[in-house]
Amino acid sequence: MIRASLQQVIAPEDAAADHTSLDPQDWTELRAQAHRMLDDMLDYVATIRQRPVWTPMPPDVRQHFRADISRDPVPLAQVHREFMNYVLPYAGGNVHPGFMGWVQGGGTATGMLAEMLAGGLNANLGGRDHAPIEVERQMVTWVRKLFDFPDSASGLFVTGTSMANLLAVLVARTQCLGKAVRRDGVGQSGLRAYASAAAHGCIAQAMDLAGFGSDALRLVPVDASFRMSMEALRVLIAQDLAAGLRPFLIVGSAGTVDVGAVDDLRGIAELCHEQGMWFHVDGAYGALGMLSPFVAPQLEGLSAADSIAFDFHKWGQVPYDAGFFLVKDGSQHHETFASPAAYLRRETRGLAAGSPWPCDFGPDLSRGFRALKTWFTVKVHGADAIGAAITRSCELARYLEKRVSASPALELIAPAQLNIVCFRYRAADADRVNSRIVVGLQESGIAAPSVTTVNGKLAIRAALFNHRTREADLDALVDGVLRLGAEGK
Amino acid sequence: MIRASLQQVIAPEDAAADHTSLDPQDWTELRAQAHRMLDDMLDYVATIRQRPVWTPMPPDVRQHFRADISRDPVPLAQVHREFMNYVLPYAGGNVHPGFMGWVQGGGTATGMLAEMLAGGLNANLGGRDHAPIEVERQMVTWVRKLFDFPDSASGLFVTGTSMANLLAVLVARTQCLGKAVRRDGVGQSGLRAYASAAAHGCIAQAMDLAGFGSDALRLVPVDASFRMSMEALRVLIAQDLAAGLRPFLIVGSAGTVDVGAVDDLRGIAELCHEQGMWFHVDGAYGALGMLSPFVAPQLEGLSAADSIAFDFHKWGQVPYDAGFFLVKDGSQHHETFASPAAYLRRETRGLAAGSPWPCDFGPDLSRGFRALKTWFTVKVHGADAIGAAITRSCELARYLEKRVSASPALELIAPAQLNIVCFRYRAADADRVNSRIVVGLQESGIAAPSVTTVNGKLAIRAALFNHRTREADLDALVDGVLRLGAEGK
Numbered sequence: 004m005i006r007a008s009l010q011q012v013i014a015p016e017d018a019a020a021d022h023t024s025l026d027p028q029d030w031t032e033l034r035a036q037a038h039r040m041l042d043d044m045l046d047y048v049a050t051i052r053q054r055p056v057w058t059p060m061p062p063d064v065r066q067h068f069r070a071d072i073s074r075d076p077v078p079l080a081q082v083h084r085e086f087m088n089y090v091l092p093y094a095g096g097n098v099h100p101g102f103m104g105w106v107q108g109g110g111t112a113t114g115m116l117a118e119m120l121a122g123g124l125n126a127n128l129g130g131r132d133h134a135p136i137e138v139e140r141q142m143v144t145w146v147r148k149l150f151d152f153p154d155s156a157s158g159l160f161v162t163g164t165s166m167a168n169l170l171a172v173l174v175a176r177t178q179c180l181g182k183a184v185r186r187d188g189v190g191q192s193g194l195r196a197y198a199s200a201a202a203h204g205c206i207a208q209a210m211d212l213a214g215f216g217s218d219a220l221r222l223v224p225v226d227a228s229f230r231m232s233m234e235a236l237r238v239l240i241a242q243d244l245a246a247g248l249r250p251f252l253i254v255g256s257a258g259t260v261d262v263g264a265v266d267d268l269r270g271i272a273e274l275c276h277e278q279g280m281w282f283h284v285d286g287a288y289g290a291l292g293m294l295s296p297f298v299a300p301q302l303e304g305l306s307a308a309d310s311i312a313f314d315f316h317k318w319g320q321v322p323y324d325a326g327f328f329l330v331k332d333g334s335q336h337h338e339t340f341a342s343p344a345a346y347l348r349r350e351t352r353g354l355a356a357g358s359p360w361p362c363d364f365g366p367d368l369s370r371g372f373r374a375l376k377t378w379f380t381v382k383v384h385g386a387d388a389i390g391a392a393i394t395r396s397c398e399l400a401r402y403l404e405k406r407v408s409a410s411p412a413l414e415l416i417a418p419a420q421l422n423i424v425c426f427r428y429r430a431a432d433a434d435r436v437n438s439r440i441v442v443g444l445q446e447s448g449i450a451a452p453s454v455t456t457v458n459g460k461l462a463i464r465a466a467l468f469n470h471r472t473r474e475a476d477l478d479a480l481v482d483g484v485l486r487l488g489a490e491g492k
Numbered sequence: 493m494i495r496a497s498l499q500q501v502i503a504p505e506d507a508a509a510d511h512t513s514l515d516p517q518d519w520t521e522l523r524a525q526a527h528r529m530l531d532d533m534l535d536y537v538a539t540i541r542q543r544p545v546w547t548p549m550p551p552d553v554r555q556h557f558r559a560d561i562s563r564d565p566v567p568l569a570q571v572h573r574e575f576m577n578y579v580l581p582y583a584g585g586n587v588h589p590g591f592m593g594w595v596q597g598g599g600t601a602t603g604m605l606a607e608m609l610a611g612g613l614n615a616n617l618g619g620r621d622h623a624p625i626e627v628e629r630q631m632v633t634w635v636r637k638l639f640d641f642p643d644s645a646s647g648l649f650v651t652g653t654s655m656a657n658l659l660a661v662l663v664a665r666t667q668c669l670g671k672a673v674r675r676d677g678v679g680q681s682g683l684r685a686y687a688s689a690a691a692h693g694c695i696a697q698a699m700d701l702a703g704f705g706s707d708a709l710r711l712v713p714v715d716a717s718f719r720m721s722m723e724a725l726r727v728l729i730a731q732d733l734a735a736g737l738r739p740f741l742i743v744g745s746a747g748t749v750d751v752g753a754v755d756d757l758r759g760i761a762e763l764c765h766e767q768g769m770w771f772h773v774d775g776a777y778g779a780l781g782m783l784s785p786f787v788a789p790q791l792e793g794l795s796a797a798d799s800i801a802f803d804f805h806k807w808g809q810v811p812y813d814a815g816f817f818l819v820k821d822g823s824q825h826h827e828t829f830a831s832p833a834a835y836l837r838r839e840t841r842g843l844a845a846g847s848p849w850p851c852d853f854g855p856d857l858s859r860g861f862r863a864l865k866t867w868f869t870v871k872v873h874g875a876d877a878i879g880a881a882i883t884r885s886c887e888l889a890r891y892l893e894k895r896v897s898a899s900p901a902l903e904l905i906a907p908a909q910l911n912i913v914c915f916r917y918r919a920a921d922a923d924r925v926n927s928r929i930v931v932g933l934q935e936s937g938i939a940a941p942s943v944t945t946v947n948g949k950l951a952i953r954a955a956l957f958n959h960r961t962r963e964a965d966l967d968a969l970v971d972g973v974l975r976l977g978a979e980g981k
Contacts, residue, residue: 022880023877023880023881023883023884023959024881024959024960025598025600025602025809025873025877025878025881025959026537026538026600026601026959026960027601030534030538033534033601034531034534037530037534037601037605038527038530040605040608040609041526041527041530041608042523044608044609044612044613045519045522045523045526045612047612047613048515048612049515049519057622057843059621059841059842060621060622060623060626064623064626065626067626068623068626068627068629068630069630069633070630071633071634071637072630072634072867072870072871072875073871073874074874074875074876075874075876076871076872076873076874076877077871077872077874078872079602079605079868079872082868082871082872083605083609086609086864086868089623090613090623090624090627090864091613091623092623093622093623093626094613094615094622094623094624095615095616095620095622095624095843096622096843097614097615097616098612098613098614104620104843104844105616105620105835107616108614109514109614110611110612110614111514111515112515112516112522112526112612113514113568114611114614115608115611115612115614116526116529116568116572116608116611117611118607118608118610118611119529119530119533119604119605119607119608119611120529120533120572120575121607121811122599122603122604122605122606122607122608122811122865123533123534123536123537123587123599123601123604123811124533124536124579124580124583124587125586125587125597125598125599125603125604125805125811125812126583126584126586126812127584127586127594127596127805127812127813128812131584131593131594132548132549133546133549133582133583133584133585134549134553134557134578134579134580134581134582134583135579135583135584137549137553137554137556137557137582138557138579140557141557141558141559141561144558144560145560145561148560162651162856162858162859162860163856163857163858163859164858165855165856165857165858166855166856169855173701184705185700185705185706186700186705186706186707187705187707188678188699188700188703188704188705188707188708189677189678189703189705190679190680191679191680203833204831204832204833204836205855205857207831208829208831208855209855210677211674211675211677212662212701212702212855213701213702213703214677214678214702214703214704215677215703216673216674216675216676216677216678217674217675218675218676218677219677260835261834261835314858316614316616316858320514322610322611322612322614322860323614323615323616323617323858323859323860323861324616324856324858324859324860326858340697342693342696342697343693344692344693345750345944345945346594346749346750346942346944346953347693348942348943348944348945350927350931350943352548352931352935353548353930353931353934353935354546354584354585354593354934354940354942355593355931355942355943366654366655366658366694366697366698366701367651367652367654367655367813368652368654368694369651369652369653369654369803369805369812369813369815370651370652370812370813371651371811371812371813372812375575375579376611378561378571379568379571379575381561382561382562382565382566382571383565383566383567383568383571384514384565385562385563385564385565385566386561386563387563387564388512388514388565389514391511391512392512392513392514394512395512438839441842442839442841442842442844445842445843446841446842451843453835453837453843453844454837454839454844455834455835455837456834456837464835470512470513470514470515471513471515
């Protein structure tokens, strides 16, 4: 056996013989420093409540990053100190329970540790036959079962739902126009897609990037609950058909970004079936609601989708970034992306075995090990605990809604459908006043909601995604809004 | 000051009051486990030479990942043990100095630690005003200066060069067709792009994904050194112009994937200038050769590009994934991707300040903190040390070439232009024999080269990217090839 001779090539750990290796000269020193770094980060997460949600960067901090990076090495301890002094205190704030500004999860220590393992392993998940890809496949199976998709389904980690929605447009395109579109381009194919006017902008962008142009996405008016109007949708499709265009894709939103509306997924599924169209669901944060007994019934029809896009870094609390794309018929997914290449030759044995590879299902050949932090998060916390945190965030939204409704000075702009509440301080010049309140709250460090526009009204948006958020954080938000509103009158 | 009242909302660390938080009940226990995990990973990297490069997964390991993940929580220590037993020993092998199969960097402990920090910070680099984005901007400045690009240049971290090349096609498209293409689609615009026949397949795929179809990329024959023939390129462009088509983009390769050829970048720059075409460079691994006094002269003309795509996770040794896209005229880059959206409203103060945001320069709104591991790697090791490791990998390729040339049983298929050597064992049935040798080597755990096809001949490809690789590793490779070749006769 050739394997037995392996010992012959093992050289002693002789850093001196290896000038150009980037391994440390002294592992003991590196190790001590590494443990300090780990302790600092655990402290950061464990004591996050003692910090402001967000702190504006003073000019000298911003200036610090305008300097040139020297070509010479800087000791790790010093770079770490720079991180502690200039980066950590001025982070975006989504680890903090007072962060409610945008749809971002809070992360966990578990996810952080898994990222450390992934960083050391340095796996490329593009292809080849190794265990990290099996971890990703196990997550694909888990996702497939969560959404009640068949064995033939395929899935892939991507950066986020913006990317996953682009992949959905591409797969739907191939399904409609056939594989030749990959060679011939989209030309004047007259394809039209449909999504709610409240859908995320990345869907129009996906149509743009895929060559159809954003105008090839029809934005369908919403009803009073901000759900896509099925009637208007049918009318638009009929008009396009009459004009000789080709309706090929409907994107349902499972949790709109502004108010958390869920489209009539069952209705869209039936319409797609009837018209031979692709049914994709943008479930950026909402889809993982399947884990929550409270949210799951609101997602009825989701399993009838042809594809689903969602993020583990939102309600799933996995550290950024960990988006996911799931396709019911894996062969259509494969047909859209697989390409032959001499340097990607497959074998039945050795490192080049294990085909198909993830790179056959998406545009990335270089792919980090997003699956590991997701695998750790789901296993260590358990799907039920993640589901409970999702349910809790919806309960908190109801608590906030109640507090808003009980305050005569406040106006509810959009009631909580899931875990997002839009409201504002009543004032003559409400847009300006509420915009100022939100900036004031962010700068106070107490809470970080954001601003959006609903039905033409500027609203304070509280999106409750952090698993650490409690009633007290919402009380602080409401009290802060009332105080800053009164001050500004 | 409202800031002074922050203490009022700080509740004591009371995990019991917070059932649904995913924070640990016991931080002390979590901390102890975290330090064990860190030690295990440091041990893994420090003693990597004592392991086989790669080990095939036994059936029970593969089977392990076919099991369902339970909905209940599993202790972190147990999931970590699973990782140590089922994932770590069966990794792809690119951390190991004997890995030469594909173009993958080796990673560093520094990069791993930075990933840990990033995992804890959980930053979303899509937008908003926070220090992590300043870190990315500092890296953009560093990259810009490395390539001698002007102040007006813009840059963005992406997963990898496949994605960066797609972005390049999109920016070049907008520059040629105007902003209206985003709304109207590409239609029958007759756009044509050009790249060498040895270019990476992701460029044809980028043309496919962008809606042009892969046939809209003309593959230009290469010369004896595997560089794109400038004569053939001129002929193709002239033919397309005569046919009423619109040549808009030439992609130069700075380091082809099979043999490491660098196109005539200066010549392409001049042709693009003359024809009003976009000049993009796919420098997936080669572009960072600018850090090496040996490689930099071979990249002459690179700075004349309109855009450059490359990866920090290859020659830059940053852990996966850390691709980068650089554009000379940032306004053209911005024009291709920026979109208005109510929930992405910008302010001049507060968290929503700091426009433009990274999401205005690419398709991702959810973006992890790739910049941090890159920033740590460049600062801690220093650009010169990374450059020295790059030079060394080219020297090692010359050493391997010499050993191959000195062995009558071996045939050099493509000489080392940078750090890739293609060769094979001479045999009657050479394709089959060499394919078997490569699988045998991989399964031996001694070395992991790959197989590719050069001029119709199946070759053993040794791509030397790992900063830990030494002459002894190449000796082991050559000895292994000779032994396995002789055995199979």
